[in-house]
Amino acid sequence: MARGTSRAQPGVVQPTHDISRSVLASGWRRSPRGHLALVLVLLSPLVALAREETRTPVTRAAPASALPTDATLEQLLAEALEARPELRQAEAQVRAARERVPQAGALPDPVLQVGIQNDGFDGLMIGEMEGSYISIMASQALPFPGKRALRTEVARLGATAVSARVARARLSIEAEVRRGYLDLLLTRERLVLLDRLQALWKQSADMARIRYETGEGAQSDLLRAQLELNRLRQRQLALRAEERVRVQSLNRQSGRPLDEPLPTTTRVRDVGVPELGDREAAERDSLERSPELAERRALMAQAEQQMALARRERLPDFTVSAGVMPRGGDFPPMWQASVGVNLPVFSGRMRSRVVAESGAQTESTTHAVAALEQDLRLRVRERLIALEALRDTVAIYRDGLLMQSAATAESTLTQYRVGRASFASVLEANTGIIRDEEDYLRTLVDAQRLAIAQAEVSLEPVASMGGGGQGAGGMPGAGSAPSASARGAAPAGSAPGAAPSTSSSMSGM
Structure with a gap:
């Protein structure tokens, strides 16, 4: 920067160096009036700046x-x-x-079984013996009513949190x-x-x-x-x-x-x-x-929904099966239908612990919300x-x-x-x-x-x-709040490449 110049800034009064030089050259040695003029020239930018601030x-x-x-x-x-x-x-x-929400409420895949029942080991007796036939069976597991809806709601709330x-x-x-x-x-x-x-x-x-x-x-x-x-x-x-x-x-x-x-x-x-x-x-x-x-x-x-789901999980699920058994020959085909239910013999104790865990988790999140508020x-x-x-x-x-x-x-x-x-x-x-x-x-x-x-x-x-x-x-x-997402699962904390802190000061200023 050249001597006697400074950056122009809108609204900022700049020093008048030409006037100050003339006062230095002619007014210093002549009279006290020249001395006062020099002082006023030196201070005029600062006084103008202060007046600008007080007027605003x-x-x-x-x-x-x-x-x-x-x-x-x-x-x-x-x-x-x-x-x-x-x-x-x-x-x-x-x-x-969000893609996990429909997965949570989906039914399990059905099971298809194909089998054969035969009388003796000397050959296939289908169509010749009444007890020999081919079996085609299909079965579908059905959760207890309400379980799928609760699982879907749990997944939906998880997506909302994310x-x-x-x-x-x-x-x-x-x-x-x-x-x-x-x-x-x-x-x-x-x-x-x-x-x-x-x-x-x-x-x-x-x-x-x-x-x-x-x-x-x-x-x-x-x-x-x-x-x-x-x-x-x-x-x-x-x-x-x-x-x-x-x-x-x-x-x-x-x-x-x-x-x-x-x-x-x-x-x-x-x-x-x-x-x-x-x-x-x-x-x-x-x-x-x-x-x-x-x-x-x-x-x-x-x-809360997980606790409700944990209670409902103690209820048994069902399995529905149906099948047909062609016997060939003059024998009419047979069919079969059945309904099964889970017996909570070994899982009953585990389910009670799951309910207790869900209750404790609900209490924890409730207190977390209150603390955050x-x-x-x-x-x-x-x-x-x-x-x-x-x-x-x-x-x-x-x-x-x-x-x-x-x-x-x-x-x-x-x-x-x-x-x-x-x-x-x-x-x-x-x-x-x-x-x-x-x-x-x-x-x-x-x-x-x-x-x-x-x-x-x-x-x-x-x-x-x-x-x-x-x-x-x-x-x-x-500054910024803790955030895993905006800081790259860190800021929006310190941004990568962040500039030096504004706390640095100009010594001598």
Whole structure:
């Protein structure tokens, strides 16, 4: 990047380097008015930025069911749902489970027997002896009435439970793409902040150089400014590498070539603070849409049907047989019909254990459903509490903190000019507002991640918040829910090729 330039970003005031150079050249040595003009030129981008934030009201994003999006994100989501093998895997598992339903209620195959009965061993006596004949017998086993229907229902409920994995895969894939896109936006906006900080360092280095040339400042101030410029270049390289990794991760998630560029027009500050609605509505939404809860409820119903089937299995099955015996000659053919029934002599004790096992399984799944409902309500309340704290934090940034940071930087530069502040204070003041804005952006990202987790119906807990001022990256608890289907029977957990965590911070910012 050329000296004195920075990335253009919509809505961001850029430093006016031509004006600053003219002030440095002509106003520094002439009068205190020139000194004040230099300070105002250096701080004008930051003050304008702070005023922009304070003029902009806190926007409320759409509910979790309608998360903010743009054309690029919509395309990524559509391609991810089309290309992800995890979703195809879950759909194949559902098809396999549904194919088991008609199998469960099918009758066993009939048995066909062909035989011969003959008098003596000297030759075939069919048609000559009354007791000699050919027999053709068919038999069919018939389960006790109601068993087939129960077996079919058990298999159907099992398929219903498996089908919840498709819903989990879709929710988790969408959440994974949204989080990756949000991280990409944050990384690119951090690069813009870093460019702006680099411009401020260059201006501060010019100030330190002029003070040193006029004998009013120390050479160490100039060396310190040059040192920080080199450190900024290192951080720029790291952030640009992180940007490439995030682009490749999103491309992998959507089935694109890894190096295909992803242009973005949305800024983190544009997405606003989401609104999850009132507690009762959010809890009801989670209970209705949770794939895990739907799966466990299907398993609970399946366990109840299995217990009913286990009781009915103690009843005997029937076998119906019929046959005809042609005897040949002048002898009329004979026929036979019979009905058999199973005698539970040895299986009776086993059947009672099967009933007891089914009862215990039903009780277990009932408690599992109750526990999951409690977890879902807890996660919703955790997200609502965390989101309220983040919303208040954003208000603090917009209502005063950014303006106060800009005013502090302006005051420190003025005091440095008259010798009442050290250059270290100037350096800290120059980076303070950039650091505050980065923390402000991270707070917005954390809020959006909570909304994404709510839309995903995530079961992952919300981690404790360290506060925006600490530069805590994405909240771990605002991530993804455990899912075997969307993670390749792992995320929608960490996605393969996932980008580095957003918790990495810019040292010195």
